[in-house]
Amino acid sequence: MTSLPATLLIGLLIGGTTQNAAATQEANKAAQANPMARVVFVKLDDISNDHSVIKVSPGETVRFVVKNEGSYLHEFNIGTAVEQLEHQREMVGLFKSGILTPTGFSDKIVWRERSGMGDSNPPGIPEVIRATHTDANAIMIEPGTTKELVWTFNQQGALDFACTLPGHYQAGERGRFAGV
Numbered sequence: 001m002t003s004l005p006a007t008l009l010i011g012l013l014i015g016g017t018t019q020n021a022a023a024t025q026e027a028n029k030a031a032q033a034n035p036m037a038r039v040v041f042v043k044l045d046d047i048s049n050d051h052s053v054i055k056v057s058p059g060e061t062v063r064f065v066v067k068n069e070g071s072y073l074h075e076f077n078i079g080t081a082v083e084q085l086e087h088q089r090e091m092v093g094l095f096k097s098g099i100l101t102p103t104g105f106s107d108k109i110v111w112r113e114r115s116g117m118g119d120s121n122p123p124g125i126p127e128v129i130r131a132t133h134t135d136a137n138a139i140m141i142e143p144g145t146t147k148e149l150v151w152t153f154n155q156q157g158a159l160d161f162a163c164t165l166p167g168h169y170q171a172g173e174r175g176r177f178a179g180v
């Protein structure tokens, strides 16, 4: 296994936005510390996932190491079919608002006002802010990069994995977990 920069793990530790994000985040933090977690390598391309079915066992913790070999931004999202659908809607919004682009996250320049100078001394100090989007159950993988998502299969019912970027799910960049 190739070694991964520590920064790749940061996304897992940042708060998500879904309802049960806190609980999921706690579970995944615990899972992160589990050195026995099975590793599953996943390769994404434009537009495909090299797995259609991933076999897991109930209660098992799996460390997904996901590499994006394509030239577009892709996602690896674990959830029910309904959650995948909801996330697709959210993604459309992120594209419309310009936070996401087909190849990654947008940068925007924010002008910080110099304190005490008021309007008399524009334009202040520029700062480049890179947009982010984090969910406890998903990772966004920029072209040419690899990220990890650790997941414990405690949930009852059918679970899928998918990229919910506009058009990607429809193009077949998705699959299902078998065994849970």
Ligand SMILES: [Cu+2]
Residues within 6 Å of the ligand: 047, 073, 074, 075, 163, 164, 165, 168, 173
């Ligand atoms: Cu994709």
